[in-house]
Amino acid sequence: MRWVGFAAAIVAGLLLTSCRLIATADVTALANASAPNGAGGFDPDKMVASIWSTKVVPYIEKKAGPFVEVRDVAAKSPDEAGAKYGYRAKSEDTPWTLMVKLDGVIIAADTESRASTISVDASGQGKADAIVQIGPAMRGTAIRDALDFVSFNDFTNQIDFARYGKAFNTYVNHATLEKLSRDALVGRKVTVLGAYPLVSPAETPLVTPVEISIGPKS
């Protein structure tokens, strides 16, 4: 599993560098990538690849709760749900990012858009309880924002912090989402480990997956 992630990271790195025509210099930069605050050599993709399977996935697996339970607690008390299943940087007006294990059936799929999504019924009531981003384009920075060991303080500025946030989406896209079949998704079972920002309990959660598996028709 770790090896697959590593290989995907290398492929991602090659894809990124090949279109810049200065491959040699970039490979050196990749090799020299270090602390986030280093002025040169900031390489968010490499930083994410280095912690994905050792820190990111285990942390989210441990913290995540069953989706329906998390959603119901959040509807009553965002802070209670946040404390139990989530994380937020300690400043006011930052929404909680909640971590969930989502099991359900795909009841709708939008695969036309570059930002493709599936709608998942997790409570058996025939309506969308969550919308899951399946890439290749993904919005937001939910994975980054779920991690209690990541701080904006450690980055030079918002631009680097945003690039770091996007690198998680890029990683999961290459490691998992690209390999998903996009055909006949409706009616299939799906299992997702992921995170979503609790913008408003009234809004259908938009989950960014960390791991996803799509099974046969239920």
Place this chain on the structure above:
Amino acid sequence: MKLRYALAGMMLASAAMIGHSASAADLIAIITPSHDNPFFKAEAEGAEAKAKELGYDVISLVHDDDANKQSELIDTAIARGAKAIILDNAGADATVASVKKAKEAGIPSFLIDREINATGVALAQIVSNNYQGAQLGAQEFIKLMGEKGNYVELVGKESDTNAGIRSKGYHDVIDEYPDLKLVSRQSANWSQPEAYTKMETILQANPNIKGVISGNDTMAMGAEAALKAAGRSDVIVVGFDGSNDVRDSIKQGGIKATVLQPAYREAQLAVEQADAYIKTKTPPKTEKQLMDCVLINASNADKLETFALKP
């Protein structure tokens, strides 16, 4: 003149008499860009109101985005014995030395709105989550554009990280749509008149544009005015800030959307953190703090007032 000296003398004397009593008001210096942009006016007023509420004297100064002037104003704050500086700065790199100078003089700085490219110099850097906000604005823009057409981007002042981060947030979303074509991307330096003239020129070279996405509201207002003057009210304009001017334009069917930065609250929060530090020497838990933005369009423009949403 003589009278002023006499008054000053009396004030000094009375200050000396009150001596160490808690009510001898400490001074907080508030330094921002020009109040011509209502955004900076609102944050300066937000900070001032909170500082006065907490019993401080206030000097409010503007640096007009001139780093040299900003350095002089920091000197002024030091000379006046300010206990804290609330600063919306004049450049991510150029400001570091000024804030360091204040720190060495024992005066903590609490930054709002704009970052500097250094940590450990200011005690706080409270900024809007510009990347999150820009993604919201871009998603609304895409919807309004019907996912296709030629568009223009107006970018802010290059020395300000916020110009770059908003542009990145826009493009991380918009560039996923190959039928949306960027025909011109220019800086109008956050300025309304500059955006007006740039928009006029852009429109002459590219008459078949469908939308304009702007890095802030003043530039959006400038672009909207130029488009209206050219009889092109059909062009979709989206801004960023959440000013009352753009709110009113949205309500009149002009500009279509903007993104609210909680500027008023950010400024007040900075003063609260300064107050905590002055009174108990407790610095904020984390220096760099992000506050999320909210999309504003015709559905919620009514609730917007002075960079805050009414409940």
